[in-house]
Amino acid sequence: MKYIDEFQDPELARRLLDDIHATVTRPWALMEVCGGQTHSIIRHGLDQLLPEQVELIHGPGCPVCVTPLEVIDKALEIASRPGVIFCSFGDMLRVPGTGRDLFQVRGEGGDVRVVYSPLDALLIAQRNPDREVVFFGIGFETTAPPNAMTVHQARRLGIGNFSMLVSHVRVPPAIEAIMSSPSCRVQGFLAAGHVCSVMGVEEYPELAERFRVPIVVTGFEPLDILEGVRRAVRQLERGEHTVDNAYARAVRPEGNPAARAMLEDVFEVTDRAWRGIGVIPDSGWRLSPKYRDHDAEHRFAVDGIRTAEPAECRSGEVLQGLLKPHECEAFGTLCTPRTPLGATMVSSEGACAAYYLYRRLDLPATTTVREASPVV
């Protein structure tokens, strides 16, 4: 247990680990859904502290990674148009579309601006009434309510030059798709805590029951993750499969009702393509007809853009837990954070980047991985 001194409460970490070690009798595969959890796990070497029988599989919970290539291409197209101010969260800047990224569009003269909050983009629209301001609305259930509120405000305040390119995704249909795959090895889930802060836990009992899989709502600090693993392993060893909330300090069973109501008003459920995975039915949101005026896809007529992903990139398998990043042939050679082929490498929350940055390579010593300076 070489890294244990780094824990905020090493004594508690040790107790949780001892309990897990004492409980496990057989191999189990758990999937952590959230990219923040993946990073915490790799950064702290949690997978190495756990008993060998407990395998952690990285899930698709990185919004930057799963945003489909064609949505990035739509964003690049809109951002290049004259008169447009294109606003985005910072971590989308280096996500590759076909041939380039938003960072390069800005270098070519596009007015691309980084905002911390979608409300900042709305403010930019208010201050630039003669320009078209577009916000790139991506993310899971945690990010969707802020974006929903922003579109709602734009309509309420009559800000006609504001629109949003929406590509939101939902976790439960992804869990369903993962469990329905014939090659699925996942036996338990660590559900994403902040998604549940908004949505509560009501969507999960049906999934836990249907697939006979424990779902433990988990935060993403190292101790939270150990506690999530501990509870999931306990259930598995006892043959149970219930929904358990191990992140009660931030997750109420009903989530945030005001946010959920706003989501229902502004968005409607739709099929969504996930980068590398393909279309998952009902797995996303788009603006509901009432807000069509603020839909950038219609306003800029980019709904026709179709794009294929690079053939070498296996991020789809990585995102579904079928392949570890370093098992991809391009890992660390053709594909690095500086020359990313897939979004799981470019996003600092992606599994490929996490393996690369924290040197979790398990690679032969000759492999060329030295060129990189860590992104963080």
Place this chain on the structure above:
Amino acid sequence: MCLAVPGRVLDIEERDGTRMATVDFGGVVKEVCLEYLPDLQVGEYAIVHVGFALQRLDEESARQTLELFAELGMLQEEFGDPWEMAAKEAGTDPLEEVRNP
């Protein structure tokens, strides 16, 4: 960006019919929308994501999380300069365009 960071409410005001707060994230101060937690009070803690308070948090766990984030450099990732970070990833010097305009 899927990080939600705990912060403490310093001040609350109404703007354009919207409830807004000034929130302190361990030294970084930002404007935060309270529409999803309308009864949050000055001095209370909440987890905040992209400028919106999403759920209450007790002081002790907020403090612990903030300390941990600071230690891990995650606050820099969340609030640092995205252009600088993108430039670093691209392998270019972010100050170049300032030096050679």
